[in-house]
Amino acid sequence: MYKDIRGIRYYIEIIGEGEPLLLLHGFTGSSSDWKETVPFLGDYKLILVDLIGHGNTEIPYDQSRFSMEEVCCDLTVLLEGLNVEKVNIAGYSMGGRTALSFAMYNPGRVKKLILESASPGIKNSRDRDSRAESDRILAKSILEDGVRAFVDKWENTPLFFSQKSLGSVKQEAIRRQRLSHTAEGLAGSLTGMGTGVQPNWWPHLKKCKIPVLILTGEWDEKFCEIGKEMHHLLEHSEHIEIQRTGHAIHVEQPRIFGTIVDGFLKQ
Secondary structure: OEEEEOOEEEEEEEEOOOEEEEEEOOOOOOHHHHOOOHHHOOOEEEEEEOOOOOOOOOOOOOHHHHOHHHHHHHHHHHHHHOOOOOEEEEEEOHHHHHHHHHHHHOHHHEEEEEEEOOOOOOOOHHHHHHHHHHHHHHHHHHHHHOHHHHHHHHOOOHHHHHHHHOOHHHHHHHHHHHHOOOHHHHHHHHHHHOOOOOOOOHHHHHHOOOOEEEEEEOOOHHHHHHHHHHHHHOOOEEEEEEOOOOOOHHHHOHHHHHHHHHHHHOO
8 A cells, every 4th residue: 555654655565463563674675575474473463664765665856855864754654644652663684774763763662673684873984974975876876877787786795695595486586676676766765874874873772772682694794793782782682693594584584584573572
């Protein structure tokens, strides 16, 4: 279904009944990325959203609407429209950064938080500026060379090497999903809510009182280290490293992901 949120036509899907669980996809993904996880989360009212720049959600003309703060405002309005006062949120990669940002902006609206292969941003201001600049260059190349050229490089980055072991049908479905996006949408997302321009939440983690589950894949060494550090700083957190898995746990191990999330939410 579509909902008008602050002048932007968002695509959302609601599945099931029960306690609400908002699912936020990663960069180049969409709400459909969770389809294999849905059967293992049958006790919840799942709220799946295509974030700005992705899927079937409208691409805004105003580039400021791509910012992390604006997206979190949109999610607040969405939940208010659904009469959801307090929500559990699970987010993957970019969606995990969005989920954490939403919780930081609206701590009273989040019951529990699940962060899959996500980070709180970049600590050092110089490193943030460098990342923002590299994302601007990448966004420019997407606009100039097109989505297909970008996806050809993106799916062959070390971050996704573990997905090469997935069956050909699944790999092709993932590729089709990535190719379905527009250059304008992906470029806007990169420059508006990329790691280099989002807030740096590292100094604020100690203040977070929300129960947090941090999930990382064994083969994703960078995010395993980030997960360990986050776990050390968060007062109420649990870090689980999933064996024989890379960056996209819910894609590579949907049953394990769903089972662990279900157990955490029922604690």
